[in-house]
Amino acid sequence: MNRVLPVLTILVLIIAVWYAAAILMNAPWQNTLNGRANLTDVPFHTFAQQTWAQDKPILPAPHQVVSEIWNGTVALEITSRRSLAYHGWITLSATLLGFAFGTGLGVLLAVAIIHNDASDRSLMPWIIASQTVPIVAVAPMLVVGLNAVGLTGLVPKALISMYLSFFPVVVGMVKGLRSPEGIQLDLLRTYDANSWQVFWKLRWPAAMPFLFASMKVGIAISLIGAIVAELSNTAGGGLGVRLLTGSVNGQTIQIWAALFIAAGLAAVLVALVGSAERAVNRRMGVRA
């Protein structure tokens, strides 16, 4: 209760502000409409309701978004092309595949970096620079380029997800694999442990907290990657395509609904990584 109440308060506050903002932002257009229909002296509460019920509002009211989500998920068959669950699933599969690629690549690079000085020096600056490349700009070309070598569908999206999500994993894992203190490494040296043993008995377990912290960031970024990729790859649908077509057709409610589904997806994914983390922590005896 102690934790729920403050969150609820803030949520209620946000929703209230949102409704108010919807009136304000949709008012000019509503005035035009009413003017055109020769409606004058509309009482405020009617006017408010009008602004909350526009077809293509500048800011849809919360209940409009909720009902769009409801209509797009529960009220539809899951296989329907209009189903948001269907589009969510498409984005999710690209996200998960990209996340798996990204985590794998990130860990591999981190292992290379901590074991090889030359890799450390030559790779690190470019890894940082890679993230300053606007992937949204490269994505369309990448999709076409991969298409040229016969890769279509899920894989190009997953590769873009990977491009974004490997970064936090490399950075975190380099930190994590280097986190054992000198004395812990010295201990293994006194046992004449080989580097394989040093890795599995010391570096890897020591890096676990860093891995999970990175994966939480990574999975959220993977989702962004999948959405960005879908902006450049409309075939097959997905939440990004819903965002795009919503934007193309001026369907604001559709944009917001896609956005909220994406947000929910991100929250669930991060929570899943979090529970995996807790499970591993329990097995590793981390203090609760």
Added chain:
Amino acid sequence: ADALTLQLKWVTQAQFAGYLVAEAKGFYDEEDLDITILPGGPNIAPEQVIAGGGADIIVTWMAAGLAARDTGVPLVNIAQPFKRSGLMMICPTESEVTEVADFPGKTLGVWFFGNEYPFFAWMNKEGIATDGSDGGVTVLQQSFDIQPMIQGQADCISVMTYNEYGQALDAGYGPENLTIFNYTEMGNDLLEDGLYVLEDSLDDPAKVDAYTRFVRASMKGWAYALENPEEAAEIVVESDETGAAELDHQLYMVGEVSKLVDADDPALDMATYDRTVKALIDQEIIGAEPEGAYTTVVTDALN
């Protein structure tokens, strides 16, 4: 069956009804073709897709096609179902634009991504500067809807007769509170949706034959769509994988598109072709008169 991939210029909508109907009604199957139709979008350049081998045939506007040819993608027009342009510029009365002379100092919304050539050709012809200098117009990269007009961010916006104009009508705009500049009526129209392939593929008679059957089936699709607008609109909605297409709007679009398409004759109209080429050369978008940018082998073989 011969497998061909068609890359559309835009998202799945009735602008491409002929192809979607041909696919849905089995006209391609009848011609022993296996067609994959790829939707496009604001970040997809069909010219690039075909250059990368991702498609065999693309739908694009002639100006963009010729410009691509100039940059080294040897595109060749094999058929031109769209005879007229659906492009317009509309200005609400508040903008106080009633004629071209009112443009200087105004902000105009224009679509880029290969759609900008007709506008610049028009301005070029009128002698109106577009580079932000005094006495010229301010150009906005317009989103693909009418929001900029509703919100007053632009004085005039670009619309297609079959799409955004319908949105404007829905939003309560109409001829009575709009000034409309129709590119076709002004004689400024450049050719729009045509079918393009890569030049070297035309050396292969089997390919040419497949293209011919493709165009024949597609035109059959167009004819069917124009005769049965309701069914065509339903097919479009059904074909849209994103679930964003709305039946009413697609029906409107079929109706408007029917005014632009000649379902009986997909051959290139040379007068408009010449105008398009001249406009591009005037603007220095292409360097010289293109050679071999179109072929009549396919349309000739149809009959």
Added chain:
Amino acid sequence: MTPVVQAHNLGLTFPTADGDVVALSDVNLTIEKGDFVSFIGPSGCGKTTFLRTIADLEQPTSGTLEINGQMPENARKDRAYGYVFQAPALYPWRTIEKNVALPLEIMGYSAAQQAERIKRTLDLVNLSGFENKYPWQLSGGMQQRASIARALAFDADLLLMDEPFGALDEIVRDHLNSELLKLWERTKKTICFVTHSIPEAVYLSTKIVVMSPRPGRVTDVIESNLPRERPLDIRETPEFLQIAARVRDGLRAGHSYEEMV
């Protein structure tokens, strides 16, 4: 018999940003099998460095050092010694039992051998019953004892202990001191033991090495003639106090306030 440790003109210099630090200079020392040698000296005099050099964790820059007659590197590869660090250095994701098992796993002991040795050494340091606890569930002193158990689990004849009881209070320290003496007597191991405490050094050792800093060097080596059997109250005898006084003098000589601490 070859000595366990033989250092000859041993020197070790650390190059650092603001100049070289001479951690060890001209150290000559012989440690025989069965010796209990304490190292005492002010902070920074090179006690830890000397132990680390024996353990092949640092490389001497001059002189020679032999462990059991061979190079330190080979001695390390032979697993000739057990090292107890100044901090417990237990791995937090392993239970006490698994921490003690660590060297055994690495050295390839069978599961049965591991179990037997874990039980024996945890008994020895009085930690039976805590096998499945994680380090953070134990007090600092218990952790330190676990780290001693870990060093004892494989039978190295040489034990290197760097201030193992530094973090403990006097009473617990007394207790562990007498336990350590008993262990030493029973197993006849050779022990090198670093401490800051004069009574502790005198109480435990057969030989006390007094060191002094800048440069780190050995200033005195005191052979203790106390009997091997040492009750706690030996510390109030005049013999004991006499040795303690000599150690204190040696220490004080190597000290000067302004520069060191």
Added chain:
Amino acid sequence: MTPVVQAHNLGLTFPTADGDVVALSDVNLTIEKGDFVSFIGPSGCGKTTFLRTIADLEQPTSGTLEINGQMPENARKDRAYGYVFQAPALYPWRTIEKNVALPLEIMGYSAAQQAERIKRTLDLVNLSGFENKYPWQLSGGMQQRASIARALAFDADLLLMDEPFGALDEIVRDHLNSELLKLWERTKKTICFVTHSIPEAVYLSTKIVVMSPRPGRVTDVIESNLPRERPLDIRETPEFLQIAARVRDGLRAGHSYEEMV
């Protein structure tokens, strides 16, 4: 004269996940102005907790506590004491000089006063010349001395010191012990001093408080009759050893191996 510290049936219980921990129970203690009081006892007996309660960093759960006749909170707001924590707790982004200046800045001393006090107290702890070094550029002992300087910089009459010399070797400790004694004599401050070392407690104090854990309580209060003037070798006198023995007995009584360490 009002006593500096007056505890009456003082109790403090920490509620924790696995039950309450009674850190202090029924503590009765009076400390007069000018006393030097040492607190000694096994780990976890509540020494730190008692000091923290005096400093208004913990709230008693029963009994009363008065500092200079007022509530601890008011005493804290009067800046009645200087506290030396068990760890140096220097701010790493401030130089030694600036660390010592911290309380002076907070209490609004002028720049000139600050400079004068910094110089004086750094001299006192023998750190002149290190004004512009950062804490991590100093050894542990130097850091601890800097934290003592910081507590001395503003003239609180009560000094609370929690094992300030724990990290130092015996020689340095001896030196600082006698410096502390001199300071105490000169300034007539009241000092509460936590230590693990029996000789240290006996050497320094006018009063030794022996504590014992579970629940934390005072088991003995020993008034020392040693003269105020104490050369280092007073530690070999019979009077000294006698007090030390009494402290050791008191301590041992509160100890039992299995549970504590």
Added chain:
Amino acid sequence: MSFARELTSLQLYLGLVGGGLAALGFLASVPTLGSAPLITVFFALGAVSLARLVMPWSLWLDGLLAVFGAVALIAALPAEGVLPVHHWLALFAAWAFSWLFVERLTTAIRQGRLPHTGTGQVIPLIFGLSLLVIWEVVTRGANVSPVLLPPPSAIAARFAQSTGILWADFVQTFVKSVIPGYLIGCGAGLLVAIAVDRSPFLKAGVMPIGNFMSALPIIGIAPIMVMWFGFDWQSKAAVVVAMTFFPMLVNTVAGLNAASAIERDLMRTYAASYWQTLMMLRLPAAGPFIFNALKINSTLALIGAIVAEFFGTPVVGMGFRISTGVGRLAIDLVWAEIAVAAIAGSAFYGVIALLERGVTFWHPSVRGGRA
């Protein structure tokens, strides 16, 4: 073999691979001797490097070999058609030599045989240059359509030609959108974090939501922001604000809790006021966290602004140029813009990282060497 023993096994292996490939290439080019003389010479020299097994072979020779190989390859690139098969061996051999050079350079620096400053920075440069050479040789040598991926030389040429456009776009996107958006977003995040930190209730309410928001695909709001704030830089700055706000909020709140209990207790013993504690303890202690957010945000900001420009702009800006450039198949210009973005982004990140070194000099991660 004694000279080979100075090398690590990886280095020895690279040397053998480079030398072996070169020897193979030499044999393969005998029939066409003279068609690409530079490459043949490179093959010969590369094969000679196998002598490292029996005599000392300076690391600088390996560096020279790599450079020579790169130059020979680029000189031999055909104007049309693809590179002859055996020339690809030269690419692999040159790569092996440059890698070997980098490995040996690193070893030399670590062993103190070369100064750290200067040479240390050369290593990533060599790596980057190798990538560029590979890119150039592969795109031109394998005849990749410039519409798909232009070679770096074409991008560089376009860059040099279009500095005017690139500069105008940079000003529009970076100076007008990114910088203000970044400052406002980070500033607001910091202030809100401080405000939230004062009230446990607010903190309990805002933090879960803030954590949630910072994980969201905020990029998705770009079309909405364009709708709300118009076409010009304001909507881009708004996207940047939204993207940078939450990372700063979350990090700062965490950072304000970073001061240890004992450090806070110290302040309490001085009866320090809230503001004194904030300014003298908690903000400095939060420094590393705040800089962490500043660094994350420096890459996010540029990406956010560019995405937002995809949804409507005046006809200038990096995102505008990129999105319309693809439509016009001006792919070399697009890559020139991407290069500008990468350079600007890296420089931005670098400046923040330098600032961090200066401000949080005391933190172990900074003191302890490379960040």
